[in-house]
Amino acid sequence: MFEPAIMVENLTKRFGKITAVDDLSLEIGWGELFGLLGPNGAGKTTVINILSTLLQPTNGVATIASHDVVYDADAIRRIIGVCPQEPAFYKHLTGRENIELFGDLHEVPQNVLNERIETMLKKIGLKEDADRRAGQYSGGMIRRVSTVMSLINNPKVALLDEPTVAMDPVSRRAVWDFIKELKNNGMAIILTTHYMEEAEELCDRVGIVDEGKLIALGTPEELMEEHSAKNLEEVFIKLTGKKLREAV
Ligand SMILES: Nc1ncnc2c1ncn2[C@@H]1O[C@H](COP(=O)(O)OP(=O)(O)O)[C@@H](O)[C@H]1O
Numbered sequence: 001m002f003e004p005a006i007m008v009e010n011l012t013k014r015f016g017k018i019t020a021v022d023d024l025s026l027e028i029g030w031g032e033l034f035g036l037l038g039p040n041g042a043g044k045t046t047v048i049n050i051l052s053t054l055l056q057p058t059n060g061v062a063t064i065a066s067h068d069v070v071y072d073a074d075a076i077r078r079i080i081g082v083c084p085q086e087p088a089f090y091k092h093l094t095g096r097e098n099i100e101l102f103g104d105l106h107e108v109p110q111n112v113l114n115e116r117i118e119t120m121l122k123k124i125g126l127k128e129d130a131d132r133r134a135g136q137y138s139g140g141m142i143r144r145v146s147t148v149m150s151l152i153n154n155p156k157v158a159l160l161d162e163p164t165v166a167m168d169p170v171s172r173r174a175v176w177d178f179i180k181e182l183k184n185n186g187m188a189i190i191l192t193t194h195y196m197e198e199a200e201e202l203c204d205r206v207g208i209v210d211e212g213k214l215i216a217l218g219t220p221e222e223l224m225e226e227h228s229a230k231n232l233e234e235v236f237i238k239l240t241g242k243k244l245r246e247a248v
């Protein structure tokens, strides 16, 4: 039977009078890299937090590998990896020690853990700085550590909330290549970003959200063709009548 990796149906989340997520429906397949795009305040993090079982929806349903985010939260936590928008780490530990600690919490066997850390640090361009205290890291370095932490348990589904914010172009490229490889190994990935060019380059399909509503869904090519736009930024402008920066 066809089982989507992630299924979101009529999902709504209200905070008092604010509707952060408004009747959102999506399906994401295994091995798919899905970009959730939109300006600040569009509702991206709220969707990630619901899928990570940190927040409960006001209405609607969301499942990961057929587990309900509200009723099967424990099962979901075992199969997801989350890179939160605000990375959590210990400043007085090194990048490597932070990752090791997280791997231990997930009970990754020691030999597997060491090998995985070496491989991932190298791929993400952090090997040289891995033994410096995390408190000295730049925002981009912290995010790279956080990305490795989120994937240390080899999750089936990765939820990456703005993983490339504050990154220089070289680091961003390294993270992109790293994410592409995960996808090729069958992982389902949601990546949120407000960098439209990132989504264009990286994602199999994208969903553009604005004010909690899904306003476009498809491959970057389909959306550009449908709206006679030369890039996704232009698609957004055509759909909303506003520039991405004004929408913030
Ligand atoms: N805990 C909260 N309490 C009240 N409002 C919130 C809370 N979390 C998010 N919001 C509001 O919900 C909307 C969507 O926020 P968010 O999901 O963080 O958007 P994004 O990640 O796309 O920038 C915003 O208007 C934000 O202010």
Ligand SMILES: [Mg+2]
Pocket (backbone or CB within 6 Å): 044, 045, 046, 085, 161
């Ligand atoms: Mg956010």
